[in-house]
Amino acid sequence: MFKKNMFLTVFTAIALLLAACGDDATDGEVGETDSSGDKGEIEIGLNNWAENIAISNMWKIILEEEGYDVTLTMSEKAPIWTGIASGGIDLSLEVWLPTTDEPFYEDHGDDLDMHEVWFEGTGLGLAVPEYFDIDSIDELNDRADEFDNRIVGIDAGASLTRITEEALEEYDLDLDFVVSSEPAMITELDTAYQEGEPVVVTLWNPHWAFSDFDIKYLEDPKGVYGEPEDIYYMSRLGFEDEYPEVIEWLNNWMMDDETLGELMSYINELGEEEGAEKWIDENRDMINEWLGKE
Structure with missing residues (x-):
């Protein structure tokens, strides 16, 4: 009798435990987002550009809400392309074509999947404050003393840096090209802007700087910086077969200057995670x- 009663007690306890677990599972399925990461791990490669940081953090949060475990890996563009092509990185969300990232695509295009456009009509070039009464790149040599004979650029591995080096040759510019980083370039722009001084920087849009500063591109009569481009995203080979719903979501993704500019401004003001949230x-x-939930 003792053994029988003990068996019944243990059986009852187990049943109650299973019932409690079942209730928890049910609660999690009703109206809640799966943030457990059980759907798999995804690594997103990004470089230190404002819009790349913004969209990568945005998608990290969205995908984690949908049950994926997402890692962001910061690097230069060349290693990111190599990582995607070798299968070491799953996604990279910013590819400018047909001009800016063409050299990378020529080297690695056969070893990765290029997907849909999510932003149309980019721009890049040399930018100055509106109050600086200069309009074209071919005027820079004559006004060099006014901006300390310097063009302030971003990181060495950026396509914009490579194109600017070509512009220096094409326009025969006798100027110092300061290769730095996006934060350093923005600091130089902000300091000069607050003091009302001339400054020349390499810049691109979409970028929050065009919302925060009254600035303009210099005309590029030789077309070194090319025509407006579109932004695509890319994945490693095989990713689409393993994560078809993620590719479906990303293919539905579309942003413009207003929506992306607002996202970047929030991140610039509040920080990456809080601003994206x-x-x-x-x-x-x-x-x-x-996400196909409308």
């Missing part, structure tokens, strides 16, 4: 369209 919370309808 604020933008996501304010744009749930758009995100639900990307």
Whole structure:
């Protein structure tokens, strides 16, 4: 009798435990987002450009809400392309074509998958404050003393840096090209802007600087910086077969200067995670369209 009663007690305890677990599982399925990471691990490669940081953090949060474990890997463009082509990185969300990233695509295009456009009509070139009364790149040599004979650039591995080096040759510019980083370039721009001084920087859009500063591109009569481009995203070979719903969501993704500019401004003001979360919370309808939940 003792053994029988003990068996019944243990059986009852197990049944109650299973029931409790079942209730928890049910609660998790109703109206809640799966943030467990059980759907798999995804590594996103990004470089230190404002819009790349913004969209990568945005998608990290969205994908984690949908049950994926996401890692962001910061690097230069060349290692990111190599990582995608070798299968070491899953996704990279910013590819400028047909001009800016063409050398990378020529080297690695056969070893990766290029996907849909998510931003149309980019720009890049040399930018100055609106108050600096200069309009074209071919005027720079004559005004060099006014901006300390310097063009302030970003990191050495950027396509914009390579194109600017070509511009120096094409326009025969006798100027110092300071290769630095995006944060250093922005600091130089901000300091000069606050003091009302001339400054020349390499810049691109989409970028939050065009919202925060009254600046303009210099005309490029020789077309060194090319025509407006589109931004695509790319993945390693095989990723689409393993994560078809992620590719479907990303193919639905579309942003413009206004939406992306707002996202970048929030991140610039609040930090990467908090800024991205604020933008996501304010744009749930758009995100639900990307995820097919409308």
